[in-house]
Amino acid sequence: MRIAVCVKQVPDTWAEKQLSGGDSTLDRESADGVMNELDEYAVEESLKLVEAHGGEVVVVSMGPERAAETVRKALSMGADAGIHLVGEGFHGSDAVATSYALAEVVGGRGFDLVVFGSESTDARMSVVPAMVAERLGWAQLTFAQKVDVAGSEVTIERATEDGVSTVTASMPAVVSVVEKINEPRYPSFKGIMAAKKKPVETLDAAGAGLDDAKLGASAAWSVVEDFAARPPKAAGTVVADDGEGGVRIAGFLAEQKFI
Amino acid sequence: MGEVLVLVEQADGAVKKVTLELVTLARRLGEPSAVWVGPGADDAAMATLGEYGAATVYVAGEAALVDHPVAPAAEVLAQLVAERSPVAVLLASTADGKEVAGRLAVRTDSGVITDAVEVSADLVATQSVFGGSTVVHSKVTHGTPIITVRGNAVAPEPAPATPTRVDVSVALSDAATKAAITGRSAVVKDGRPELTEAAIVVSGGRGVGSAEGFGVIEALADSLGAAVGASRAATDAGWYPHQFQVGQTGKTVSPQLYIANGISGAIQHRAGMQTSKTIVVVNKDPEAPIFELADYGVVGDLFQVVPQLTDEITKRRG
Numbered sequence: 001m002r003i004a005v006c007v008k009q010v011p012d013t014w015a016e017k018q019l020s021g022g023d024s025t026l027d028r029e030s031a032d033g034v035m036n037e038l039d040e041y042a043v044e045e046s047l048k049l050v051e052a053h054g055g056e057v058v059v060v061s062m063g064p065e066r067a068a069e070t071v072r073k074a075l076s077m078g079a080d081a082g083i084h085l086v087g088e089g090f091h092g093s094d095a096v097a098t099s100y101a102l103a104e105v106v107g108g109r110g111f112d113l114v115v116f117g118s119e120s121t122d123a124r125m126s127v128v129p130a131m132v133a134e135r136l137g138w139a140q141l142t143f144a145q146k147v148d149v150a151g152s153e154v155t156i157e158r159a160t161e162d163g164v165s166t167v168t169a170s171m172p173a174v175v176s177v178v179e180k181i182n183e184p185r186y187p188s189f190k191g192i193m194a195a196k197k198k199p200v201e202t203l204d205a206a207g208a209g210l211d212d213a214k215l216g217a218s219a220a221w222s223v224v225e226d227f228a229a230r231p232p233k234a235a236g237t238v239v240a241d242d243g244e245g246g247v248r249i250a251g252f253l254a255e256q257k258f259i
Numbered sequence: 260m261g262e263v264l265v266l267v268e269q270a271d272g273a274v275k276k277v278t279l280e281l282v283t284l285a286r287r288l289g290e291p292s293a294v295w296v297g298p299g300a301d302d303a304a305m306a307t308l309g310e311y312g313a314a315t316v317y318v319a320g321e322a323a324l325v326d327h328p329v330a331p332a333a334e335v336l337a338q339l340v341a342e343r344s345p346v347a348v349l350l351a352s353t354a355d356g357k358e359v360a361g362r363l364a365v366r367t368d369s370g371v372i373t374d375a376v377e378v379s380a381d382l383v384a385t386q387s388v389f390g391g392s393t394v395v396h397s398k399v400t401h402g403t404p405i406i407t408v409r410g411n412a413v414a415p416e417p418a419p420a421t422p423t424r425v426d427v428s429v430a431l432s433d434a435a436t437k438a439a440i441t442g443r444s445a446v447v448k449d450g451r452p453e454l455t456e457a458a459i460v461v462s463g464g465r466g467v468g469s470a471e472g473f474g475v476i477e478a479l480a481d482s483l484g485a486a487v488g489a490s491r492a493a494t495d496a497g498w499y500p501h502q503f504q505v506g507q508t509g510k511t512v513s514p515q516l517y518i519a520n521g522i523s524g525a526i527q528h529r530a531g532m533q534t535s536k537t538i539v540v541v542n543k544d545p546e547a548p549i550f551e552l553a554d555y556g557v558v559g560d561l562f563q564v565v566p567q568l569t570d571e572i573t574k575r576r577g
Contacts, residue, residue: 017389024395037508095371096364118354121507122389125373126354127361130329134362139437140329143354155441158328159502160354161455162270166442167328173438179508180501221370221401225383230394236538238550241559246567249539250575252555256537258459258483258516259572 001055001112001149001171005046006102006132007039007074009067010122017122023217024224025092026122028064035070038117040077040184041177045147046115047078048182053149056080058111062090062101068200075195076187087204092217095123099131100214105203107136113154116176118143129176139169142176261346262315263289264339266332266359267308268351272299274307276456277351279415281408282311286418287380289346290314293422294339296332297325305422312418319427329355330435333362338429340367340403347382352407353455360405369402376412376513376534390507390530410455411513446502454503457486459516460535462505463498464490464528466521466542466561470498475565476520482572488512488532490522506531520561524549541565 011017011031020027035043046057059074061067062085071082085101093101106114114136116129133140141147144156145164155168159178187195205212213219239248253259263285268275278293285291292315293308300318308316317339324331336348336359348363350356352374364371375384382404386395399405454460461480463473473487480487489499491506505512507530517535522528524540524547532538533552540549540556541564550556557564 017392019393019395095361099361099365119508124388124511125361125371126357127364127371127373130358130361131365134330134333134365134434137432137434139434140358141438142329142358161446161453162353162355163443163445165328165440165444167438168441169438221364221368222372222397222399225396225398227393227395230387230392230533233552233554236554236556238540238545238553238556238558240545241557241564243563244567245541245557245559245564246569247571249541249555249557249564249568250571252539253516253572254575256516258537259575 001050001053002110003046003050003055003057003113003115004060004106004109004111005042005057005074005079005115006060007043007070008036008061008120009033009063009070010036010120019224019227023092024227025217033066033069035073036117036120038119038121038177038179041179041181042115042117043074043077043079044182044184045177049113049147049149058083060102060106061085062098064091071200072195073187075198076192077185078191081198082200084200084202085208086202089205089212089215092220093215094220094222095125095127095131096221097215097219099128099135101208101210102128103132103135104210105208112171114174116174118176118178129174133174136172136174139173141167141169141173144175144177145181147175147177147181261289262292262343264336264343264345264348265291265293265313266336266348266350266356267293267295268353268356269299269304272301272304274304275351276415277410279307279311280410280413281349281351282308282313283415284378284408284413285349286312288378288382292317292345294336295319296335298322305424309420309422310417311415312420313422314420315425316422317425317427319429321428324429324431326440327436327438328440329358330362330438331429331431332359333366334431334435335427335429336363337366339427345403347404347406349378350405350407352409356407360407364405367402369405370399371405372397372399373407374511375406375408378406378408387534390526391533409511409513411458451480452484452486454486454488454505454510455512457512458514459483459485460488460505460512460514460532461485461518461520462488462490462522462532463493463520464522465492467493467498473499475562475569479518479565479569482569490528519549520565522549523547524552
């Protein structure tokens with residue numbers, strides 16, 4: 001089976017994030033870039049499926065020059081090849097445009113599965129996998145905490161607020177995975193060395209056969225009107241427990257009409 | 260006034276609280292029309308939606324619509340958008356709500372905004388991003404504004420109306436039926452409110468120390484009628500089920516009251532609870548960054564403070 005796994009470079013999960021003053025897009029320079037954590041689970045699941053059923057894993061990423069590091073990381077974990085969509089034309093793309101680019105690039109290449117992490121830690125929208133499924137007309141098997149492939153069928157356990165449902169479809173299909181589906185492997189030294197020799201296609205919008213008019217900030221269908229740092233919270237009252245800490249909190253809660 | 264479509268979220272035929280919040284919000288933007296997808300739209304459900312001001316309830320009631328995830332609701336809404344030209348579509352910021360919003364945006368060539376905490380009459384959405392550190396105002400500039408709204412963003416306010424029921428039939432596309440739901444298991448009901456909907460959340464972290472330790476957290480939650488949450492340290496350690504994780508890779512909550520016990524307050528956790536209205540902290544480390552968010556904090560051993568608090572609440576409530 002052939003799997004495309006889509007990964008995103010995001011600011012380090014532990015870093016403070018901010019927007020740039022000029023165009024209200026994420027300031028990607030102010031923090032270290034790392035692979036979106038949930039995408040590591042997507043890479044791991046893709047590798048496990050190919051280990052069990054044969055085939056290859058192609059990592060796909062859309063992002064600035066340095067997102068090449070994230071493509072390389074997936075290759076060092078074991079993916080076979082990479083596609084990096086990069087160029088000024090992509091900057092400022094919203095979810096609608098991102099799903100257009102990804103669907104166009106993965107759609108015509110004979111993949112059986114396109115695998116995503118269920119959410120990015122920066123934008124946190126969780127909409128792109130569903131949008132890509134809609135565009136491709138493929139089955140949507142998202143928020144998976146378990147993925148099983150048998151013949152041409154894929155079955156997942158979809159985990160949401162409402163519980164867990166079992167969802168089945170024939171391939172090709174779009175899958176997104178949640179945390180806890182697996183334990184992502186660390187790249188081995190051998191993997192890191194091997195990754196340097198693996199092929200990565202670097203494509204700009206024209207190279208990928210994409211319509212410029214559907215990409216970038218000018219094609220974004222939602223705009224940020226303004227933004228501001230949340231005003232710092234007024235300092236609260238902090239007391240040391242003198243043996244009556246619980247009673248004191250109850251007093252505060254009563255004052256605030258919670259009890 | 261134009262129509263505002265609200266996708267109803269329900270559990271076993273009962274309308275969820277977040278939907279009543281959305282109908283309340285929709286009244287400020289136009290005339291609220293609820294959209295029910297699947298069976299179960301009985302008189303009681305109509306009455307509940309009417310009580311909060313739904314003028315119309317569109318019912319796509321075929322049982323087959325709930326045999327496939329996400330896509331059918333998007334196609335029902337897309338058909339209504341084409342027929343009714345609503346001023347906006349509102350959905351809950353749940354996994355299903357967001358995915359329906361995404362597919363609907365593609366189908367209707369529209370912009371989509373997720374996780375709004377407020378929507379103004381001119382359809383400017385307020386979002387609280389990067390773990391609540393930045394407040395953003397955004398607007399959809401193309402097509403029909405599709406906005407998902409977080410639970411607890413607005414208080415549901417009754418405004419009794421008698422809704423007109425309009426049954427709609429939808430021919431699903433082949434693509435929408437490709438994924439089939441073959442089994443369901445509901446979240447084990449523990450009698451507590453749903454984490455993202457709860458008015459009060461009581462959470463435990465690394466300081467709780469063990470699965471058994473969560474007993475004191477649950478007891479406090481139950482004394483307040485609250486939901487229980489956990490930090491990633493606690494869920495990763497296996498002390499509490501993963502579905503209750505609050506934080507950047509878990510649930511985002513914004514309750515009236517959040518009580519953080521034995522949680523240091525790394526950005527990972529703050530990202531999921533920073534916008535809570537009132538925050539109470541119990542932690543033995545006075546340097547824990549979570550105290551920066553506290554409206555009221557006690558530096559002390561949670562196994563002393565929390566049971567005492569539970570007893571005191573029980574006593575005061577008589």
